[in-house]
Amino acid sequence: MTFSLSRRTLLGGALGLTGMELMRPAASPAMAASLHHQPGIMLPQLPFLYFITFDLTAEKKADVADMMRAWTEAAEALMAHRPAPHLVDSGDVDGLEQASLTLTFGFGPGLFTKEGKDRYGLADRRPAPLADLPRFTGDQLVPAHTGGDVCIQSCATDPQTAFHAIRILARLADGRATPRWAQTGFSPEFGRHQTPRNLMGFKDGTIQPDIANPAVAKRVLWAAPTDEPWMQGGTYLVARIIRIALEHWDRTRTGFQEETMGRQKQSGAPIGGHHENEPLTLSQTDKDGNPVTSENAHARLAAPQENGGAELLRRSYSYDNGLSYIAERWPPWRQGNEFDAGLMFLAYQQDPRTAFTRIFERMSKFDMMNQYTTHIGSGLFACPGRLDGHYIGQELLG
Numbered sequence: 242m243t244f245s246l247s248r249r250t251l252l253g254g255a256l257g258l259t260g261m262e263l264m265r266p267a268a269s270p271a272m273a274a275s276l277h278h279q280p281g282i283m284l285p286q287l288p289f290l291y292f293i294t295f296d297l298t299a300e301k302k303a304d305v306a307d308m309m310r311a312w313t314e315a316a317e318a319l320m321a322h323r324p325a326p327h328l329v330d331s332g333d334v335d336g337l338e339q340a341s342l343t344l345t346f347g348f349g350p351g352l353f354t355k356e357g358k359d360r361y362g363l364a365d366r367r368p369a370p371l372a373d374l375p376r377f378t379g380d381q382l383v384p385a386h387t388g389g390d391v392c393i394q395s396c397a398t399d400p401q402t403a404f405h406a407i408r409i410l411a412r413l414a415d416g417r418a419t420p421r422w423a424q425t426g427f428s429p430e431f432g433r434h435q436t437p438r439n440l441m442g443f444k445d446g447t448i449q450p451d452i453a454n455p456a457v458a459k460r461v462l463w464a465a466p467t468d469e470p471w472m473q474g475g476t477y478l479v480a481r482i483i484r485i486a487l488e489h490w491d492r493t494r495t496g497f498q499e500e501t502m503g504r505q506k507q508s509g510a511p512i513g514g515h516h517e518n519e520p521l522t523l524s525q526t527d528k529d530g531n532p533v534t535s536e537n538a539h540a541r542l543a544a545p546q547e548n549g550g551a552e553l554l555r556r557s558y559s560y561d562n563g564l565s566y567i568a569e570r571w572p573p574w575r576q577g578n579e580f581d582a583g584l585m586f587l588a589y590q591q592d593p594r595t596a597f598t599r600i601f602e603r604m605s606k607f608d609m610m611n612q613y614t615t616h617i618g619s620g621l622f623a624c625p626g627r628l629d630g631h632y633i634g635q636e637l638l639g
Contacts, residue, residue: 275629276474281343282589283452287396290426290558290585291403292480294389294620295418297352302361306638308417312410313632316344325409333405340402344395346633347478347622351390366637368469370477370592371623377605386422386482386618424482426558426585436509436517440559440582441490443502444509447517450552461552462589471636474626476589479597482618485583486569490613501609503540539610542603551599553590560585571612593621
């Protein structure tokens with residue numbers, strides 16, 4: 242797989258200059274000048290993902306703080322193309338062309354309470370938007386791919402660089418946290434200004450909030466001013482592993498695929514439209530008075546207009562885990578080795594209760610896509626902002 246020089250140069254330059262994405266002034270004037278968003282949220286999506294969660298084994302809050310301090314120091318070095326300090330490097334990326342890299346960290350509910358216990362004295366500092374996700378209709382969540390006390394999102398312009406960073410950070414977690422689950426992903430370059438296609442062959446991510454507009458980002462993406470002080474400059478991440486029954490999908494005629502999706506496969510245009518970025522045809526009807534876009538089409542059920550204006554920022558990746566023995570949920574109910582592949586869905590938002598949960602509660606019940614997709618993994622994380630000179634999470638753990 243190759244990437245255009247313009248994209249690689251643009252991304253590499255942006256990361257090399259900033260390392261983190263500056264936010265507009267918020268919180269107190271003393272904080273505002275040095276408060277940053279974490280990388281890997283707003284910048285253009287890099288093509289390779291390694292996402293991993295950990296269970297904390299540390300006995301004291303100070304041990305968690307030490308780990309986050311070491312992770313922050315290592316992440317700064319790795320994103321600046323320097324070796325992580327205090328470690329002998331594994332050497333697996335020696336000789337590779339310098340790759341762009343972003344590392345994003347989040348805290349799960351288990352940092353605050355686990356099995357009913359307030360392990361680190363942080364229970365009263367758990368932000369309200371980090372409320373547990375409900376169990377959705379059709380969920381088949383596998384415990385080994387669900388949850389996590391902390392997470393790391395590693396994105397890079399080559400897969401070995403993304404994994405190299407995770408190896409370094411996992412070594413630094415030794416004695417304080419153990420890996421729980423991980424998922425890799427890929428999002429190929431389809432061309433300049435082109436929307437990537439997912440494994441179902443449809444363009445994925447056509448409708449996104451205009452987060453380049455600070456007012457939109459403030460409303461949709463970043464933690465509200467009324468949120469916990471340590472979350473200022475931060476956001477909330479919902480991670481879902483969505484297995485797709487590709488064998489079933491590939492045997493479905495294109496017309497029904499388009500009706501299911503609510504978009505045309507080749508152009509990405511809405512049903513009855515001509516261009517990808519046209520407004521969805523949600524109110525239009527055909528000559529018989531039937532909706533042009535089906536009432537339970539995926540695009541309709543995900544649209545902000547159908548969800549009280551709810552929006553979130555998608556940064557999803559396709560994944561392929563080889564083969565697994567699978568029993569399909571829908572006719573023809575095949576059983577046997579099938580592709581263990583699908584979508585690693587990553588969504589950032591101001592409040593999952595009013596964004597992801599509001600949207601997906603309806604989708605999980607009515608979406609035509611459900612006959613092809615199954616949610617098998619899930620995680621919820623608070624990704625704080627960061628003050629200059631502070632490690633990530635210092636305002637919570639320090």
